[in-house]
Amino acid sequence: MEVSLDAIDRKILSELQQDASLPLDEIARRVGASKTPVWNRIRKMRNQGVIRKQTVILDPDLLGFESCFFVLIRTSEHEEGWQDKFLNVIRNRPEVMEAHRLAGDIDYILKVRVPNAKGYDEFYQKLISEVKLFNVTATLSMEEIKSTTALPL
CATH class of the missing domain: 1.10.10.10 (Winged helix-like DNA-binding domain superfamily/Winged helix DNA-binding domain)
Structure with a gap:
């Protein structure tokens, strides 16, 4: 509405x-x-509900979260129980900055902030131990060109 x-x-x-x-x-x-x-x-x-909340935006680099990965997830599981578990896992992972369910070949995309590649591997290992996934591909962002929370009013 x-x-x-x-x-x-x-x-x-x-x-x-x-x-x-x-x-x-x-x-x-x-x-x-x-x-x-x-x-x-x-x-x-x-x-x-137009204004959901007020917050501050922190500088991830200055706080040691220099690596941003986009994680593409494909699953062969589509039952409600699996989805509930998956959503609960990603909602409770502080490294996950954004999560989207997609149309097309990829089921989900996550934006994950971690200190480095080792931090991503730790995130990945925990993720796959908590929920069954068919395929996970990660892409490292080399440079953030634009980041905004502002809608084009």
Whole structure:
């Protein structure tokens, strides 16, 4: 269900996507509205689920997570029990930054952050010991060209 947003809502969301720590006064100034209506709009968008949460974005390299692997997974298992177990495993692995179920030859893709190749191997060994997989292929990202959490409003 799509939520109806006007131009001011979209401006507020754009500002929040760039820096959610901005003071309410500054957001109001940037979008050309007063503080109370902007606060009410933000509260409404939170209640509607448009704004899921606020967080910080950390620098993985500075924190020792220099290696980013994209893990392509094919499975021959499609039963509900297997899928529940698989989803539980990947949701509980802190190395998994993103996980997507795909259409096509590959069933799942994971974005995994680890310190190095040894860290990836440890992740891989634990993964295959916890859940049966048909084929796992990993690709190392050599350079992050673009990374954003901002939607194109």
